[in-house]
Amino acid sequence: AQTPSVSAAEQDKLDAVADQALQSDAYAWDFVEGLTTEVGPRQSGTAAEQRARDWAKKWLTAQGFANVREEPFMMKTWVRGVEKAEVVSPFPQPLTLVALGNSAATPADGITAQVVGFDSYAALEAAPAGSLKGKIAFISHHMKRTQDGSGYGFAGPVRWTGPGLAASKGAVAAVIRSVGTDNHRTPHTGGTSFPDGVAPIPAAALSNPDADNLARMLERSDDVKLHLVLTPRNLGETKSGNVTAEIVGRDPSLPPVLLACHLDSWDLGTGAIDDGAGCAIIAAAAQHVAEAGQPLRTIRVLFAGAEETGVWGGKAYAKAHAKEPIAVGLESDFGADRIWQIRTNFAAGNEALHKALIQAVERFGVEGSTAIADNGEDLTIIHDQKTGHVDLAQDGTHYFDLHHTPDDTLDKIDPVQLRQNVAVWTQVVGLLSNEAGPIKPD
Amino acid sequence: AQTPSVSAAEQDKLDAVADQALQSDAYAWDFVEGLTTEVGPRQSGTAAEQRARDWAKKWLTAQGFANVREEPFMMKTWVRGVEKAEVVSPFPQPLTLVALGNSAATPADGITAQVVGFDSYAALEAAPAGSLKGKIAFISHHMKRTQDGSGYGFAGPVRWTGPGLAASKGAVAAVIRSVGTDNHRTPHTGGTSFPDGVAPIPAAALSNPDADNLARMLERSDDVKLHLVLTPRNLGETKSGNVTAEIVGRDPSLPPVLLACHLDSWDLGTGAIDDGAGCAIIAAAAQHVAEAGQPLRTIRVLFAGAEETGVWGGKAYAKAHAKEPIAVGLESDFGADRIWQIRTNFAAGNEALHKALIQAVERFGVEGSTAIADNGEDLTIIHDQKTGHVDLAQDGTHYFDLHHTPDDTLDKIDPVQLRQNVAVWTQVVGLLSNEAGPIKPD
Ligand SMILES: [Zn+2]
Ligand SMILES: [Zn+2]
Ligand SMILES: [Zn+2]
Ligand SMILES: [Zn+2]
Structure with a gap:
């Protein structure tokens, strides 16, 4: 030896x-x-x-x-632009989010659409084709805290491919719960990617407290409308x-x-x-x-x-x-x-x-x-x-x-x-x- | 009895x-x-x-x-508007801040001025009359964590009257270290007030990590220039x-x-x-x-x-x-x-x-x-x-x-x-x- x-x-x-x-x-x-x-x-x-x-x-x-x-x-x-989100109804208030890398832009004055919530990546996968037409998908998948970082492998796909999956089902935008273990109003960015043949949509991550808040609104109402302004650019x-x-x-x-x-x-x-x-x-x-x-x-x-x-x-x-x-x-x-x-x-x-x-x-x-x-x-x-x-x-x-x-x-x-x-x-x-x-x- | x-x-x-x-x-x-x-x-x-x-x-x-x-x-x-800060030189990068209540507005395209740092309220008090003419005062007074909240009484004056004091010595704007005990990029707002006869100036609080960063820059250079945009309004x-x-x-x-x-x-x-x-x-x-x-x-x-x-x-x-x-x-x-x-x-x-x-x-x-x-x-x-x-x-x-x-x-x-x-x-x-x-x- x-x-x-x-x-x-x-x-x-x-x-x-x-x-x-x-x-x-x-x-x-x-x-x-x-x-x-x-x-x-x-x-x-x-x-x-x-x-x-x-x-x-x-x-x-x-x-x-x-x-x-x-x-x-x-x-x-790709570089970030303006990023703003506001619940229009029934509980008007701003939400804190950041665009994900490769996000598409909204028009400068934003889009307003109804939010459809999914509490996991699997729930989004199960949504029928075309069912998100005209909607904003919200994917609220919790990340687990681990010493070895394995929670990232578990929650990461929500960011990596969640918006692309939502886009393929007709969503006009996607907001995800931050892939992160904190509860501060500091959302987690990172890259996302869209499958071949699927046009990129505006995609952003809410901070965990904001995702909690949006989830509570969706428990109370099935007609939560969100106004979203994201103006990133590809250079x-x-x-x-x-x-x-x-x-x-x-x-x-x-x-x-x-x-x-x-x-x-x-x-x-x-x-x-x-x-x-x-x-x-x-x-x-x-x-x-x-x-x-x-x-x-x-x-x-x-x-x-x-x-x-x-x-x-x-x-x-x-x-x-x-x-x-x-x-x-x-x-x-x-x-x-x-x-x-x-x-x-x-x-x-x-x-x-x-x-x-x-x-x-x-x-x-x-x-x-x-x-x-x-x-x-x-x-x-x-x-x-x-x-x-x-x-x-x-x-x-x-x-x-x-x-x-x-x-x-x-x-x-x-x-x-x-x-x-x-x-x-x-x-x-x-x-x-x-x-x-x-x-x-x- | x-x-x-x-x-x-x-x-x-x-x-x-x-x-x-x-x-x-x-x-x-x-x-x-x-x-x-x-x-x-x-x-x-x-x-x-x-x-x-x-x-x-x-x-x-x-x-x-x-x-x-x-x-x-x-x-x-008084309501908040746009708030942005950026170190222009020698270490260009954005800083995170929020306007303080009663802050004046900058022009829409902001102001750019040299930063003068003070590590305490007392140091600002000791600055000669007129010595801040054309400058942005930065007051970096640390707050202590206490059970009874007494740290607020100690650090609070920086927010309550620090910008007014800086204005009275000629400052064109004031940024303070947040009156807070955390180290997140979430600055602490709150009201400030200006003495009679002193015109309000733009006044904002940096998050603690941003205040740390600006303090490190001032240790390296006596010519740190900050660009500041604050557009609050009085209704x-x-x-x-x-x-x-x-x-x-x-x-x-x-x-x-x-x-x-x-x-x-x-x-x-x-x-x-x-x-x-x-x-x-x-x-x-x-x-x-x-x-x-x-x-x-x-x-x-x-x-x-x-x-x-x-x-x-x-x-x-x-x-x-x-x-x-x-x-x-x-x-x-x-x-x-x-x-x-x-x-x-x-x-x-x-x-x-x-x-x-x-x-x-x-x-x-x-x-x-x-x-x-x-x-x-x-x-x-x-x-x-x-x-x-x-x-x-x-x-x-x-x-x-x-x-x-x-x-x-x-x-x-x-x-x-x-x-x-x-x-x-x-x-x-x-x-x-x-x-x-x-x-x-x-
Ligand atoms: Zn890395
Ligand atoms: Zn990284
Ligand atoms: Zn109170
Ligand atoms: Zn209060």
């Missing part, structure tokens, strides 16, 4: 820098504090996202990263891009270790937890590994662009770099709360390394798992190359309180938990980048 | 209905659920406040209250009104017990905790007392109008009813969390009743106090008549997370704590309304 090639002396140094990161890492906070303050919201394909790339390149260069590069690509860009093709940078290894001929996050954010918040924190964590970890001594393999960080609107950056990177083998990929895109579990996809082929990683992070409160790491969104290249993958699973209990809302701001990051992330990443990336043998043998 | 006149049998009945209210009161929830769903926001002087009065009269009548009346009065009404004199109703006592010649709340709310939320809950609690308690048997004194509920914008309703009531003596007044206007303390203003003159009240509510976890009850906002008449007052102090630990924000919605009310309020009110109002002797002897 293979044994990890990291020497006892190297391991000691890595342990020490990881321990130090836990106590006093300042890189990650500096990054996310700076990005959210000096750039703030940075929606894909917009000038704000370009400012974020410029900011990130400057930061990476100042920290001493090598080969800091921007790799542009083109994408289709056509605009420029986005990835930012990459490296800690060059002692043997650059070996396939590198790829660390990914996404630099774009939705427009409502300042993108602190989604995904400023992820970029902060990976960049901080790369620096701490370098502080322990030049790693054997190159560590490449990928700040992907335009993840939120269709993983444009991850796909562009995979295409542009298809011929360059990657040893192993890791992504951070689930907030800034502590890492509770480590998974790999090479326990079968490289049990020794799998076990060494688990053992190395145990002191940070991270448990091992026999579950196979699944690809992060921006690791398209790892999927294409069927290469190594490590998942450092973060606690997602509170993530969907904030995800894609105006509330995704710096104050939501706990510096102590952020440093735990950096420490775990430092340890794991340190071991992987100093591993001489294949990470995931074929 | 006086002794309370309530018989043991009456006390037993009151104890029983209060215990029952703790377990299963449904009136209070029915009221606040209905009001927030069927009316929602109900700003003073607007058509929405009239809908609230109509709704309340219907509800009170349906519950069997006697003498359900509306007492109109005229008031000056002139419009109609508001109070709603009153009674449980008629066995001896209507005795001065009544007056229970007050306010029916208007700020426009951003649905006014669940401020002050739908207060009206719900007092109306529910009055009904439970009646269930124990017709009280000796009349219990009058006053749903005051237009409290938020200057206690118009409380003052109108005091003026219209100046000649009618009130025995004792109580107000509920501090949310829906549990009552933790009881205070009266008659411990000196009527110690027996003071002690009987304390003893009666001890089983609900309420403690007595030697502090003298201070008047509730809508109890102007109690102040004028120097008559009896009882304060049932609620736990305000979380109140200023929600106060005057879009987040003041039904889901924030804990039904268990709401019922504890109703139980304590039932007990106290039951004893007061069955007391034959003077409550607060001269």
